[in-house]
Amino acid sequence: MKNLVLLFVTIFLISCNEKNNQSENKSTDVNQIDFQAELASIEETRAGFQLAIKEKRYADLRNFSTGEIISLTPICGTWEEYKRLRNEPVGSFSYDSLVMKPKETIIVSDSVANDFGTSSVYYTNEQGEPIEIEDTFLAILKKDKSDGKWKLHREVATTNMLQ
Structure with a gap:
């Protein structure tokens, strides 16, 4: 009888351990991120944003x-x-x-x-002269739950340039 109880306990423990391992494997699979994709x-979003500006599709x-975007741009010099x-x-x-x-x-x-990174804004001033102004930016992007696209959520830019 002792052997039979010991056998049932062993089988029970092994089956519980297998269930726990399967749960761990499933949760790991769900959290996998395809970083390259x-x-x-993100690059596709960036390119689309730049193209919309170039094509004046403001x-x-x-x-x-x-x-809920908040964007802080430089407040000095040529940016003014x-x-x-x-x-x-x-x-x-x-x-x-x-x-x-x-x-x-x-x-x-x-x-x-x-x-x-850094960015350059190109514009034509009121006299018709082409102007380039530069900044260094840090942006936080959020993935939109409705369309799956990365979108700008927060941005801080400065005229201090990376070396």
Whole structure:
């Protein structure tokens, strides 16, 4: 009888251990992130944003950010003239293009990433002269649950440039 009880206890423990191992394997599979695919998706968002600016589709820019976006741009030097013209366009002013040059993109989770790098804004001032202004940025991206696209959620930019 003792042997029979010992056999049942052993079988019970082994079967419970197998169930626990299967649960661990399933949860690991669910949390797997395809980093290359996510980086490519972020690059696709970045390219789409830059193209919308270049094509002057400014109304489309909201599609590249969350509804709760907060963006802090530089507040000194050549940026002041650009912001003044952007808010009150005069003369030949035109926001021509934005070129982002990421140095580091980190996928934090399946729904949050950060992007660090430099960018150049090209615009035509009121006299018709082409101007380039640069910044260094740190952006937090969130993956939209409804469409699966990465979107800008927070951004801080400075005129301090990376060396």
